[in-house]
Amino acid sequence: MKKGLIIGLLVAAVAFGAGTYFGRSGKQEMTISSSTQGASYAGGFKAEGVAVKPGDAIRSVAGPAPTNVVVVKDGESIQAAIKAAPKGTIVRVMPGTYHETVYVDKDDIRIIGVIEAGRRAVLDGEKKLNDAILYSGNNFVAENLEIRNYKGNGIMGQAGNNFEIRNNVIVDSGVYGIFPQLGQNGIVEHNVVSKIADAAIYIGMSDNILVAHNDVFDSVAGIEIENSRHAIVEHNYVHNNTGGLLAFVTPGLPIKDTVDVIFRNNFVVGNNHPNFGAPGSTVSGIPAGTGILVMAADDVVIEGNIISDNKVSGIIITDHANAQNITADPESEPNSDRVKILDNVMLRNGYDTITEAKALMLAEGKVGAKNLDIVRVGPSPGSCIINRHQYVTVGVSDFTECDFTNTAATVNYLLPPVPPREIKPGERGKVVYLGICTGCHTYNGRMIGPPVQVIQALYLDNPQGLADYIAKPAKKRDDYPEMPPQDYLDPQTRLAVAQYMLQVTN
């Protein structure tokens, strides 16, 4: 018995020694670069005309402020003021408590809270209302508000372009805190968002986005860039979420890729919050203790972040096949291509990692490592890294040396106000599907609500039944969140979107 044990230990020791030896001999030469010197990342988006110089950085996208101003006082209704206002109105909301859902379908509306000696305009859903603000108008601005106790969304955009959402406090407000869906050219900055059951800030199917200076915590996903292009996420403090920063391709959405995301100069600290996403949903698959997660997104640049105390790993790079609760989409490329990891400060990550990561470390001969900064599973072609020797890594040995060391030349991806999304006659159903439904329903997987494929099977040739359901949904599934009523859409629109949804093919 004893003998067997000793032999076993010997074998293990020899195997370990061989692993270290071969591991070392396979190691590349150490290449040391300085991020203050060397080439700069060219960026993935070129606005037409000349390149923007740092001094000319765009800080506003919603166009000139309207001159028409109305004031809403405590006890009055914000929605009533917006209904009465012409397009091109600033709605000033005085401190007080407002129990309502605000719909904005006009262009150039700005809802600006007035803060008096720390007292804000508070929208309180009392855990009865679903959404605080839904906007489909363009050039929309929401500022200085406090939003609490809604069940669905804090602020959700539905195909509105040129939006600015800043200086808001959003607490415990359902599934998404700030959620611009299908928008181009938007800023989300200086918001404090917490206790959100899915993504605190969720950029969905949008382009040309800046997410900056937000404080995001106690949520399942901190800041999520999903099926979106040309986004910069910088100077945010992202802490005590289940996962901090995420660049995702969610399969089964109408936009099939996520390309060109820069995560830079953020604090990504202690994202170890137990996962409280609905079991079986996409975000419930995020391991608690994830600093940055890249899943099937391409050209994600990670630079200058302080990433510390995330217990599973500082950075996880994965493909669809290895991710939990993901159903592959034949039209989405499943790999994280061309990830670029520049200098980051990584401390005390991966101190209590998952079994899968431990197995990978073992396979690479990294026995006894107490930390894990970067783990990559699944293919990640064309990826690069600089100063790799400073991190504890698994799966990045085939990353090349990046031919740039910083992103200084890429200021932001914002544009002067862009025209509204073009809606052709007869496309109303499609736009509503893209702008609203796909926020929670993917074609073939479980995001928040049931997959569209399942809805198609349930309603077969009964679009009116579906249109009636979305106006007044009834809870049918214990393990899914309740669907918010979409009765702010008129009956024709509801039928149009139901018809569209029942025939869409991915």
Added chain:
Amino acid sequence: MLISQARGIAISSWIGTLLLMYSASAFSADGEKLFAQCVACHGNKGEGNATLNAPAIAGQDAAYLERQLLNYRNRRRGADKSDVLGAQMQAMATTLGDDAAIAKVASYAASLPKTVSAAPAPGNLHNGNNLYQGKCGACHGGKAEGNPALKAPRLAGLDAAYIKRQFAHFRDGVRGTDPKDAPGRQMAMMARTLPTERDLDDIIAFIHRQGRPK
């Protein structure tokens, strides 16, 4: 006057309760009696018998069992020539008598303690979980426990061969084709969305893990 009326109501409602209690026990007693016809194949605890191709029915949703028995009797299930096993059940269902008898036996089988299938169902649980959550869980429940609100039966506890066979029936137009069988048609539509047979094995492996002691 008022008092006697109130007393009258009290007495009649008391008698009503008694009658209800009596009929409920008679109902389940009838169900148990009728269930005797099922045990030869489905087992005396309703646990199913894979060798006889008889699925577990213990603890299954009563409305689902009733609907299937009616489907058999009305030749909406088990009538296709290729479904030899279904034809056996179809013959049995016609011997059960009227709608009330069917309701009774369904309700009795539903009242039996849920069982799990002992036969192993190997497969890739990671893929099985992902596909199950993406395609099945929205109706059959996250743990394959079934959802009466969506007319979706419990799948946990069913043996792999039965699930596979029924899935093929749905996919291949053997089951779920009758215009009056709306839930069956829904399942048939979903069955056609699964890419490969291997995926089905993985999903079944996931289902097999559900509802059993850890």
